[in-house]
Amino acid sequence: MKSATGTTTLSNGTLIDGTGVPPVPSAAVVVTDGRVTYAGPAKGAPPAPPDARRIDANGGTIMPGLVEAHFHPTYFNVAALEDLDVKYPVEYVTLLAAANARLALECGYTSARSGGSLFNIDVWLRKAIDEGVTPGPRLSPSGREICGVGGLMDWNPDFRKIGMEGLVLLVNGPDEARAAVRKLVKDGVEWVKTYPTGDAAAPDTNDHHTLCMTFEEMHAVVRTAHNHRMKVTGHCRANAGIKNALRAGYDTLEHGTFMDDEALDLLMARNTPVVPALYFEQASIERGPEFGMGTRVIDGHKETLEGGAESARKILAAGGRLGMGGDYGFAWNPHGDYARELTFFVHYVGLDPLTVLKCATRTGAEILGWEKDVGTLEAGKLADVLVVDGDVLADIRLLEDRSRFIAVMQGGVVKAGKMA
Numbered sequence: 001m002k003s004a005t006g007t008t009t010l011s012n013g014t015l016i017d018g019t020g021v022p023p024v025p026s027a028a029v030v031v032t033d034g035r036v037t038y039a040g041p042a043k044g045a046p047p048a049p050p051d052a053r054r055i056d057a058n059g060g061t062i063m064p065g066l067v068e069a070h071f072h073p074t075y076f077n078v079a080a081l082e083d084l085d086v087k088y089p090v091e092y093v094t095l096l097a098a099a100n101a102r103l104a105l106e107c108g109y110t111s112a113r114s115g116g117s118l119f120n121i122d123v124w125l126r127k128a129i130d131e132g133v134t135p136g137p138r139l140s141p142s143g144r145e146i147c148g149v150g151g152l153m154d155w156n157p158d159f160r161k162i163g164m165e166g167l168v169l170l171v172n173g174p175d176e177a178r179a180a181v182r183k184l185v186k187d188g189v190e191w192v193k194t195y196p197t198g199d200a201a202a203p204d205t206n207d208h209h210t211l212c213m214t215f216e217e218m219h220a221v222v223r224t225a226h227n228h229r230m231k232v233t234g235h236c237r238a239n240a241g242i243k244n245a246l247r248a249g250y251d252t253l254e255h256g257t258f259m260d261d262e263a264l265d266l267l268m269a270r271n272t273p274v275v276p277a278l279y280f281e282q283a284s285i286e287r288g289p290e291f292g293m294g295t296r297v298i299d300g301h302k303e304t305l306e307g308g309a310e311s312a313r314k315i316l317a318a319g320g321r322l323g324m325g326g327d328y329g330f331a332w333n334p335h336g337d338y339a340r341e342l343t344f345f346v347h348y349v350g351l352d353p354l355t356v357l358k359c360a361t362r363t364g365a366e367i368l369g370w371e372k373d374v375g376t377l378e379a380g381k382l383a384d385v386l387v388v389d390g391d392v393l394a395d396i397r398l399l400e401d402r403s404r405f406i407a408v409m410q411g412g413v414v415k416a417g418k419m420a
């Protein structure tokens with residue numbers, strides 16, 4: 001991705017640098033050739049050259065661009081799981097994915113990790129974003145997801161004579177798991193997304209306490225992926241699935257819903273980050289009925305919500321790491337609502353806003369493995385910056401309101417917000 005040239009100074013705002021330290025009032029950030037060269041009290045800032053561009057934060061907040069750690073660019077706000085795979089041809093879903101990426105950037109998300117994609121769309125979307133063809137977050141792609149035969153994502157019964165043609169690679173046994181990862185290597189993905197467990201969405205055969213892959217399959221995925229310098233994550237709700245994933249060497253966990261003490265010990269020993277994606281559960285409970293969600297599914301989401309909130313609190317209290325990502329792309333949880341996840345963690349889970357912002361910036365960058373370049377506003381980092389008109393720590397909901405964004409910058413280039 002191309003960075004800016006020359007100098008830009010951002011001032012007249014409170015700096016939240018993403019590291020979790022207290023905010024700096026009356027701050028300035030200086031950007032030179034796309035990288036931060038100073039971030040701190042305005043009084044201590046080096047003098048700017050006369051031709052420097054200036055951004056006035058209007059007494060608001062200067063913070064790192066947000067990281068969406070569980071992003072599905074090809075999930076196009078579907079109301080039924082089946083629509084994730086075969087509703088539209090790849091040509092159309094590619095256009096929808098580009099629109100979702102643009103929206104995410106406009107919502108202040110300057111980096112994102114894909115949590116799985118129809119076909120290989122996210123790999124090529126990343127190329128288009130990096131080359132400036134279409135705007136979007138810096139994107140780490142996952143390509144197709146891996147699930148055991150008969151598991152959560154294997155929803156077409158055999159009489160239909162269609163498999164999972166676009167979204168999922170179905171595997172039976174460690175050999176097929178290895179083969180699926182080897183296919184992804186050739187497709188150019190960075191993350192291998194798997195389904196160790198079921199979900200409240202499938203109460204009959206694959207609910208949130210069932211397993212969808214064996215430990216042997218998961219271990220084969222990790223061994224193969226790590227050999228090729230790829231990372232592995234997985235949809236982990238059931239307690240046994242969480243432990244399988246940690247013992248198999250997963251790099252992150254999605255959801256991490258039902259953690260007992262033993263799972264927490266395993267997690268802490270490995271310092272594995274977890275992306276709970278919890279607002280999804282609340283949205284399912286509140287809005288699911290509008291879209292025909294049945295009572296048993298809603299009840300499962302209620303149990304998942306409480307289990308997930310409790311686990312998230314435990315993980316942070318133990319000194320673990322949470323990333324913020326929301327699984328957006330369902331009818332009840334559409335693209336564009338990404339920052340509702342942050343509000344939810346403050347108001348429902350009960351975390352303080354500064355901690356939630358650290359999770360949504362620095363921890364997100366650590367999950368991506370990009371912490372040397374993004375996630376905080378410190379000298380040397382790429383200038384991925386969000387400037388908000390208002391005090392985000394006093395009201396986290398400001399991040400849900402794009403009309404309050406003065407600037408969304410990537411590498412010092414203003415890409416969205418009022419100044420774009």
Ligand SMILES: [Zn+2]
Nearest residue numbers: 070072115327
């Ligand atoms: Zn997901």
